Each structure stands twice: as structure tokens, then as C-alpha cells.
Amino acid sequence: MKCNEISHFSHPQHKLSYEYSEFPFKCDGCKEVGIGSRYKCTNCDYDLHMHCAIPSPSITHPFYTKCSFQFLSRPPGNVPRYCNACEKDITGFLYHCRSCGFDLHPCCAKLPMVLDDGDVKLYLYRKVSASCHRCGRKGRNKSWSYRSTCKKYNLHVACVKEMLVDSWHEIYFGHDNNYNNSNTNYRKLENRIPSLKGTLQTHHKKSKGKAQKCCEVAGLALQFIISAVLGDPTTLIAGVVGSLMSK
Template identity: 25%
Template structure:
């Protein structure tokens, strides 16, 4: 069988367990295939690594004494010493790979314990040395890419064996993925752009566990790397400009999410209203429609149509309407979202929360996202069994993706004043630890909303509700009904749900068609997928 690639796709060599890309031999009846080079391996060899006896070629599944991993395939065995060496692991004496290193690496035949100068992890067997650079590395680390592109950082990263020489100083550096110290005397990847101090461990860059969150791509030439240009990627048109201080801003715009009317700029805070993009209270300069109840933070209005987030690698496309479940915080939402080609959807709150930042709670915490963390959240006490959390690099403070975006201020009909998010209850009086809305006990260790004027304290869920990020009046297309539906919350009259026949007292959907009395709970009509309904 001579290089029939269309027949060999997804098959591996039985000898070395790598894909079949070159001339190969095989038996389709037995489903066994070999590289030509593996078939031509000698039956007996003498190897400098084990000088005492000859090694005999056998086929088996066993533990390789070189790489310390169990394999199936072709092994060279010394039955006298009970040693097995996978055919792919028996190392060549010299490796020349100028693509990844300018000098040849020479095999150090004596087994020894060493710290790899490339990945800063322990090695217990065969190593290679570059006598010119005075470095000792694992065999696999010889082929580490010189330059990579990482989803977490927009510039190319270059591999360095000695970080102190690269930056010309001896400061301590934290890895921007795990936030543990980087050993200045061993390998790392650092930003190749001047004055950018982004550095990560090699082991964090190549970790299989990190691959989804921080996928890496090898770059042949970092000088040819082009950053995503978002300047011509906006979804609004400027009608009129004005000067605010020393800055010129768009005073009136047409935004594609609300193109029936123009939007006017305002730089006064109005936390009585919510942004139609991120669904958060208006807490900074914004645009508003003078004809209808439509508001957009200036930052939300200026979001690009396409962008790269810190997770995962593919670009995200901005969608400006619809009802969806955020993949990261698990909230049902209306408003703007970012979506990948394979259907992963995130809300604006999660999309605009960076991988690492300072969160101001009772005291400031420098947080970074740890995809493996399953600790209890410091805000609500709940534990996430997937997707990780934001953790403080200096203490045990942890926030899940739902709590890290909680509004700092909120409003509720129970209290006429703005409610402030409070991070700790210092009142020791037991009767104070009750929610004034649900009249159930509060845990004083967890966050709550508080009115300083009335001294009312309330659970965040009681203030925000079960679905805090779905705006009343938003449209929804339900497959089980021919007419468009809109979100409502009945106060005085509670019709029966078409599904469960219980009164619709919480968030519900109502038919907009005149004369049609269809109504149902959102929890009864929603579907269990990432995207529930989009209108365009």
C-alpha cells in the first residue's frame, strides 16, 4: 500500500502509535498498519543506553523504561534485565532541528535526575544537552515552538530559556495563566513586543488541561503576525459630534440594534434604567432613545462586530437581540451576546470581564480565572463543579462567574432607595441576619444588598429575582405557538399557564396577537440549550 492517504485517514501505526502520513504497510482485514520505517526496524540492536545485552524487537503493551509511560506497539526488550524501550523512545545520539533551536542537541546517555531548562519540570531519565547554550532538556522539549499565539494575549509570544537575560533585570515574575512564580533560570514564553511584560510558564502553554481555555498556535514568523483590527468593525453610524472636556464624542448615533430611532449621548449616571446591551444598571455615560425605553452604555454601543476574547481561540460575533443562556455564568439573558461559529454564547457581562483584574470588595483582590478551581464562592457559598472560578492570587477569595458580575447597586419595589451590594455583615445582633423581602435567615458571611436609609438587608436573589438579566417586553419566538410572545410579570392578575395550569406569578410570556390569550411561565416554555431565540 503506497501512500494511499484517503484510506489511512484517522488510522495510526501499530508500531509507534503516530498517524500514517508516509509510505505504509497494512492489512485492512486485520485493521493493522505500519509505517515503512517501523516495518524495517532491525530485529536485534545494540544501544549505548543499555550496553550489557542486545535488545530484541517485540510487539506488546508494556511500560517504557525511558519515557515512563505505558504504550502498545513495538518494543525493544532485554529479558535478562527486564527492561522495555518503546521503539519511538530509543533516542538518537544527535538531534538537529534548526526550526526550533539554532544548535544541535546531543544525547546525554547516563540516566540522571534533572530540571529541564525548557519547561522547568523534573526529568528522571534520558536528556539532551546543548553545549553551546549550556542547557539540558527533555527530548520532547527540543521541538517546542519558538513563537506561539495564545488566546489570552494578542501579541506573539517567544520562547526564552533565561528570562532575566531577556528583560535585562532580576525581578520576580508571575505566570499570567496560573499566577505562580516563574523560575528566571529556566524556560518561559514572553511577549515579543517591546515594553509588554506578559510571561507564562512553558508547562501552562502546552498543558492539555488548559488547551480549551488557552489554546496555542505555533507561529513561523512573528513579524508577519497581524492583530485583529476592530476599528472598522463597529455597528453604529455617527450623526453628530460634540466636545466633552478635551474629548470629542458622538453626540447622536444610529445603532444597528435600534435603527428605527437615533440615540443621544448623556454622561449622567441613571441607575433607575438598565442598559439594553448588558442588562446592568446605567452606571456610566450612555446613549438613550428619546422616543422609547431604550438605553445603551457608551461602552456597549461601541463594541466591535467581531472580536477575540481570552477564551477560546475562534473569533466571536456580536448579536444584538434574542434570548439566550450564557455559557459561562449560566444566566438566562436578553440583550447583546457574543457567539462563536460552533454555537458557544456568552453575555456581555462575561465577555467584557477580563481574565485578570482587580476586584474591589471590602478590600481589593487581584483576581484571575482558574479553570480548575472548584472552591466555594466567597459571595454566595456555592461551589461550581465545572468551568472554574475567579480566584485571588494572594488569598482564598473566590468568585464564580455569576457573582463576579453582580451589580454594585440595585433597586427593588420593597424599598424606594438604591440598594448597595455589601460584602460582609458586621452586625452581631442575631435578629439582624434576616432578609427583609423573603423573611428568611441570611448567612452573615455572604454578600447582601442593603439600604442605608431604611436599614433593610436582602438576599441578592431576592432583590434581582430568578431571571435578573431578561428585560420585560423582550420578544421571544416559541416553536409551540404561531404568534410572537413578549416577557411580562403580572402583578394584579395571574392567568393560568398553558403548560402547567398554575397561576403565572413570576416571569412569563404573553402572546402579542390581539385576541389570543396564550400565556405561560418562562420556566415552562424555555428550552434547554445555549440559544433559545434570535430574531434576525
């Protein structure tokens, strides 16, 4: 349930207000990038994904039927942890299974099993044997994947994260703390929205008809996958990402 204002243990000095933003932000809870719905402290420029601001104390996941994941504010122990969904390091909030040792970023843990806008339907798989549209590999260790109903389009969740890191390096690593407040930087950001446009055009450069339609579907699918990975898998946010990708 969404509240307009909340108190959060990670930022006790001020209350956090619900806000919707079309600007990417770095979540101060899980340390991952987000877009869309968030809780923000305007005094301190402190941001949290919805999933980080109002977490479930414990969750289960259909990919790990024997696991019970507990929400933690920091990774347990002194050994580096990585997310079993996207293979990326975990440096902040997480869901952890004490019995199996599995870890999930909060947004990865809440990735929808099905993304469906009426035209494009994508299913989340723990593993797929087909090649990824981004990296071209048929298997990638432990990364989850989204796959289209026709099974012709696949994209690793890990590859989406890599695209985001490459495009939004300053946000991930904090080299530019004024990204959200600068129109100049926002225009630069628009040109670095992750896109498969070039890859798809090269892949089907001599093909038309069904192949061209495949590219269009793949591009739309990417919009929804990026939106889901960023913590807000809504049609509205997918449209925002799509408009930025087209520039």
C-alpha cells in the first residue's frame, strides 16, 4: 500500500515523501539505480525505491521453492555478496536466505514473473537455453532472463544491468551528484539511455517483414524489462524509457 509520507529506519532524522520522477536516481538503500515511483527526503536528497522503502520482512520466490528470504539492511558476513538474479554485487539492502545463502536485490526479488501490456508478453525464467539479444550467449551462469511468448526474443537480467551501468556510470558510482538538478546533464543522459537499436538493425540488416517486426517487438520488450529492473514496471514508465531510447 502506498503512503504519501513514511518514516524509515535508514533515515530517522526526516520523513520521506512519495514522489514520481522521470529522472533516474540512485537508491540509497540498495545502491542501485531506479526511475519512477520513490520515497524521497527533500532536505537530504535521500532516495529509496518503493521496494526498499516499504519492504516485506520475508518473502518466498517461485524460483527457490525451499528458500525463505529475509530482508536485511546490509549483506551478512564479511564475504562479498552478489545477486542471484542479475549477478551484480550487493552493497546495500537485500533479501537473504540463511539456509541456502542465496541473495537478491529488492527490485530483482520483486521482478514480475510476467510483463504484459496487451501487445507484448514476456516471461521471467531462471535459465533459458536460447541466445541473449544483448550478449549473444546461450547461457549465462546464474542470471535470470526475460523471454517473449514466441520464444524468439531473450534478454538476460544481468545484461540489462550492464547496459544501465554503462549508460549511467555517474549515477551508479556517484561521480556527478547533481544529475537530477542539471538540465545539461539530463540532456547528456538522454543520449545514453540503453538501446538495442543498433544491435537489432545489424542483426536483421538484410531482412524485412517478420524480421523487422521482430526488431520492433524486441525494442518494446526492452523498454518494459528496463522499467521492471529499475523498480517500476508500469506502462507509463515504459513509455518514458521508450521516448528517451528513441532520441
